[in-house]
Amino acid sequence: MIPNTLPQSLIDNPLLSDWIGFEPEGRVRVSTGKVEIGQGILTALVQIAAEELDVAPSRIRTVSGETSGGPNEGVTAGSTSVAMSGAAIRLACAEVRALFLAHGADRLGVPAESLVVEDGRLRRDGRDTGHDYWSLAAEIDLTRPATGGAPAKSPTQYRVVGTDLPRVDLPAKIEGRGFIHDMVAPDLVHARIVHRPWRDARLASLDEAAVRRAAGLPIEILREGDFAALLGEREFAVQRAALIAREKAVWEGGTPLPDDTNSPDWVLAQPSRTRVVDTGTPPEREDGEVVSATYWRPFQTYGSIGPSCALARFEDGQLTVWSHTQNPYALREQLARCLGLDGAVTVLHRQAAGCYGHNTADDAAFDAAFLATRRPGRTVRVLFTREDEFMAAPFGAAMVIGLRAVLGPDRRPASWTIDIASPVHSNRPGSHGHHGFRSREALPDPPPQPVIRNDNPDAAGGGATRNGYALYDLPFHRLIHRTVDPVPLRTSSLRGLGAYANIFAIESFMDELAEAAGADAVAYRLSLMSDPRARAVIEAAAEMCGWPGDAPRGEGRGLGLGFGRYKNRAAYMAVAAEVEVDEAVRLVRIWGAADCGLVITPDGAKNQLEGGIIQAASWALKEELRFADGKVATTNWDDYPILRFSEMPEIEIRLVGESRDPPLGVGEAAMGPTAAAIGNAVARALGTRIRALPLSRERIMAALLA
Missing domain, CATH: 3.30.365.10 (Aldehyde oxidase/xanthine dehydrogenase, molybdopterin binding domain)
Incomplete structure (x- = not known):
């Protein structure tokens, strides 16, 4: 069930007036510290507020990301906006509604339970009482801390949440005044x-x-x-x-960059700091078959x-x-x-x-x-x-990921090791005590660069280690994290941080383990997965694509699957991809099954998942920075190609979650599973595996000629 405990955003910004205000002409001001960056968050927050306040969504004016007024909710990142700001607005609005009902009941001399709110007006027994939010607003002081004690609606009562509200930010953008x-x-x-x-x-x-x-x-x-x-x-x-x-x-x-900057050898040659995290019980001895592989994700922008x-x-x-x-x-x-x-x-x-x-x-x-x-x-x-x-721009950090498994008699991993080498994944303003502005370093007397002690902590979702902890049932899991630092370039948060490459590597490796075990790739995953929600999305994606298909291995057509749960605590996602490969990869069709818990705007959630699939496919097939003459040599779309509209496959999305479960972050859930699905499909189509991204024409030709 969805909890009523105070979310961190309400703890940090406790006053109800930080979030809600009633304005002239029947308007409601809803403030949020989260910002619209294309993900549709303002539409979802309008729906949540309208639901709990019982007002029409058209009455709500959102104030987003303004330091002159409104809550400080930190950075809009990590697919947390609905879980953080949505939860805060939900409880704040429920409490405001309860305050107005109680005050109106006192004015009318009736029990509060006999009153309801309909589009902001207080009604009793189907009749208007003559009171509404705006007529009572001057009598109720909202500069009081939220308690979280007011009952919020249950999902069975929702009329606005769970429906497809038109995006509130689109009209201005279409009219040329929204950017x-x-x-x-x-x-x-x-x-x-x-x-x-x-x-x-x-x-x-x-x-x-x-x-x-x-x-x-x-x-x-x-x-x-x-x-x-x-x-x-x-x-x-x-x-x-x-x-x-x-x-x-x-x-x-200065420090010009060598031409081979975007290579595993260059990354591994840089200084690094190593930490090791063990989970589970290590085997007394490792005497089974050892399977190992190394995967590469390049610097991208x-x-x-x-x-x-x-x-x-x-x-x-x-x-x-x-x-x-x-x-x-x-x-x-x-x-x-x-x-x-x-x-x-x-x-x-x-x-x-x-x-x-x-x-x-x-x-x-x-x-x-x-x-x-x-x-x-x-x-x-x-x-x-x-x-x-x-x-x-900061670069999305390159990653070298080594995986090693020792198989037991049942052909399942008895020991699992993931070894991640990568520069840091966060250099935002304020990160590591540094301002983060490139031009400030060019001005006279720049402040000294701080020593970066570590990447994003695992407890906060991790940076290079994001989704580095495999969600499968593994008796012993070792994570080796090599923070590559210092490096003579600026790396920072690119969508999903380390999750994209880690899921690509883990899910590619799962296919390799299944092959070593002589097992079907989906059945092998399910044999290692006890989480019922994870199993459900894997099974749904397999059913959607007609797994395992009928294309013979190594004859130019393939079906592949990838799974992940973003940060191991946000949305579950399984993706299947069908590809054709000759000298290049052509995406034929992609299917995605996602469990996002309670979905505020189904169309918005699907848009986010489809957008993630498209971007991940572009990363997987095309995107890679090049360096020459000491600097970035890719400066336009001609030499840094991205996926074109003509290359888009048909995409089908199925939402399989339950509304009784709390909302889970959606925005980055599709990235890693999509890359893995494409990589696994290409391996089946070629009959050989390419472990380095992107899966470019050059790498395909090299694999075919090997």
Whole structure:
């Protein structure tokens, strides 16, 4: 059942007024610290609030990610928004409804149990009492701590939750006013940044005359230390100047990246710190058959279709920043720290293109904020170019994953070891005590880099170790975690963190173990799985795809399956993929079965799962950064291809969970299982396994010629 205990968000932000307010003209203000980054969270939270308050969803105005008012719920990440903010809003709204019912009953001299709320109005015996939320709001003080004692509705009473509400954020976006890129101001100054190509590079020279000629209109060139920016009132002139400035900037020193940066050998050659975590009882001796394999996930980037953007204005000692950050409060704190503006910074979240982890939103916000302090009284707008996104964004960390199993007499693992080597997976602003802004390092007197003691802790979901603990019934499980640090590049959170590669490796290895045992891959998994919800999604996906299919192994067509439970505590997901392979992989069809517990918006949940499948397929088949001349050599879609619309397979999603179970995070559940399903399908189609991602034409040809 769904608990009524106070979630952490309500403990951290206890006042009911932090969450709920009643506004003129019958509106309800619902505040959240979570932000819309393409996942549909604001729609789900509107449904939860409307359900508990008994008002029409159209009455609700959401305030999201604004530090000037509203709860601080930390970062929007890790598929936790419904579980955290949704749980807080659910209990807060239930308590507010109970307060108004009790107060209305006192005014009317009737038992509270005789009253109901219908679209915000108090009714008794089917008749209007003349009271509603708005007429009583001035008499009820919501600046009181939530208790969690008010009964929230049970799922059997839901009328709004569990239905498909149209996305509340889409109308403005369709009309061209819903994105931060659409914001305008009468005093706007456009800016572009000349980014350093590698860490600690020094700007030796910049041909400013050539840059000004390219602009064709007056622009300003601002240089401080190794930071350079171009500013002007006409955006096209600033953009022309930026293109030439990138060519004319001469960089020296620093730490250029070698051409082989994106390789397992380079990653394993870097310094690292090792820890070992054992679970279960180790066997007295290992005398069974040993099966081992090593898997590789390369450095990748975010690939948001819309590049990052931010606006900032500094006036009368106060800085206001508009950003599509995932963590407005942490951004505010680090901006204040870096710019010496303690208590004088407001961050207002505004939506942008889909976000898949720590992209350049915070970097653009810092750039705009810094430039605004140099040009007070003007609104500065910083827009990154596509090349900026590739060069300046943090990278999704590469991973080398070794797996080793000792099989017992029953051909099941008696001993299991996973060995994960990877740089850190989180360098967001504030992580590890560091500000996290790339341009701050280019300015004079940058603060010292802190020593990164560890990656994200396992208790918080892990970084490189996320989903590194196999969910199967294993008598002895050893996890070796090698934190690769320091490295001369910035890595940070890319969607799913380590879960994508770990599930790919574990589920690929499960197929290899099944083959070694002479067993069917699905039956072998089920023989090692006692969790009934995990078994249910595996069985559902197998049934959906007609497992095991009738394609002979090694003849160019294959069916594969992958399973995971995101962070081993969020949504369960099993994915099956059918592929055709000759010189490249063609996705024929993908099926997914998911247990997300209570689903707030079924269509929204399916959208998230389908989107995760598509992105994971693009990562698995195409995406890989390249390095040359000391820097990133992939700077556009031509040399960093992503999955095209013409390459999309037919996708079928089935939700198999129960509404009586608490909601489980959905957004990243599909990533690892999809990669594993495709990898296993390709292995069956080829008759040989490729353990390194992406499953590119080059790797397929090498496997066929081996």
